[in-house]
Amino acid sequence: MFRNNYDNDAVTFSPQGRIFQVEYAQEAVKQGSVVVGLVNKTHAVLVGLKRNAEELSSYQKKIIEVDSHMGIAIAGLASDARVLSNYMKQQCLGSRMTYGRAMPVDRIVTQIADRAQTNTQQYGKRPYGVGLLVAGVDEAGPHLFEFQPSGMTQEMVACAIGARSQMARTYLERNLDQLNDSSRDELITHGLRALKETLSQDKELTVDNTSVGVVGLKHETGKVESFKLYEGQQLLPLLEALERSDVGETKEGETMEVDS
């Protein structure tokens, strides 16, 4: 029944120096559907693949706006993510209230990391079963952070977590040098293509199962471009742009073949 003697609670090390409950929590992240995040010089983009439990049900939300300058994408237990996002929303409002300032992204990420870490060191608690990608802008520009149930956080230029996310990461690694200088729309397209890589043969991106969140700095003024969530029909132009870029690539290949 048990994999071993050391996974009954989250506070006990195994003799190999591992904490199995934390590792199991990280498995929960891998079960969640994939989300991708990327940044360039001005924007941070979150892209997610939504799942519906059954044909008749609605799709589970993957991207949540935390504040006008920040959003998160979730992979894993959605209910745990809701707890974390509510906390983040409160902290961001608190910052606006007491300082009249938008919460710096690294600050809020450190705060949720501290909460998650406590859950791995106190008896009777369990780690969060969710991984987050936190995208936001602050005085230092756009940021993307990865958050794991262990309480570990890292700032990333591009990242993907969830089921089959390795395919997306491979795409991102391959196109890394294009990301930084891309435009806002190109960055979204890169995100959607990374997401597309993870799909199994019989699936495709539709307006129903895709979710895109964008936040950044306006090109002309340098002011914050508020977090915008694209869902449903609003996704049409983004998905069309993705299709165009795909066609453009294959066409290029074809013409070269024909010409030779």
Add this chain to the structure above:
Amino acid sequence: MNHFPGTWGRPRDDVYGPYDSSYLRSTGPKAHTQSPAVTGTSVIAVKFNGGVAIAADNLASYGSLARFTDVKRLRVFGDAAVVGFSGDVSDMQYIDRLLESMDIRENYSAHGNQLNAKNLHTYLSKVLYKRRSEFNPLWNHILVAGFDGEKKPFLSSADLLGTTFSAPHLATGFGAHLAIPILRRLFPEERPIEEITKEDAIKALKECLKVLWYRDARSLDKYSLAVITQEGIEVQEDQQIEAQSWAFAETIKGYGAQTV
């Protein structure tokens, strides 16, 4: 001396009459600060083209006694703001500790999200309002000088009730009566701030300090002056009011030991 330890160290009843033990009463309503103890007098500040200048004398009075003559009532916060305190000196020191710990907390951030003067003023006004709502006010009137988020010169006040007020020139305490009229005459509303140079502002402040030294009985001729510009903050402490002329005092009649 008798054999009752409770009476030891007290004035003898047979010599001074019975001890008024109502001073030792521990029951009854709890009373917070009803009046300040050691106080600083006016703080004055002026906005000019590209910055703000702020000044306060170096005196802490105990009632009408000039008790401490080297108290610095201007506090530099980071490289962004100067806070000037009038009112209770111990409450000033408490707020100073709050600001110190906040400064340290802010500097943990690797991304350079520094609090600006406006953020600081919002925070301080919230602290003051919270304390007045607990019927335990911090007995201060504070001026915050620096720059706001748009890099424009910022000057605003907050008092012990949490009331906030902003103007191109501000003064607290006696200065609100004596310095403001002078500043309004020198820098009338219709004169744009762009016309006021740094030198104009400093000269005006020195003039106001001199008038305050002449007419405010709780003031001192030693003062501190801070100038905040985009280049940084210059603080001059232990300045002396120069070119004093007490000739006008001859003409003052109507009180004191005058026979005429």
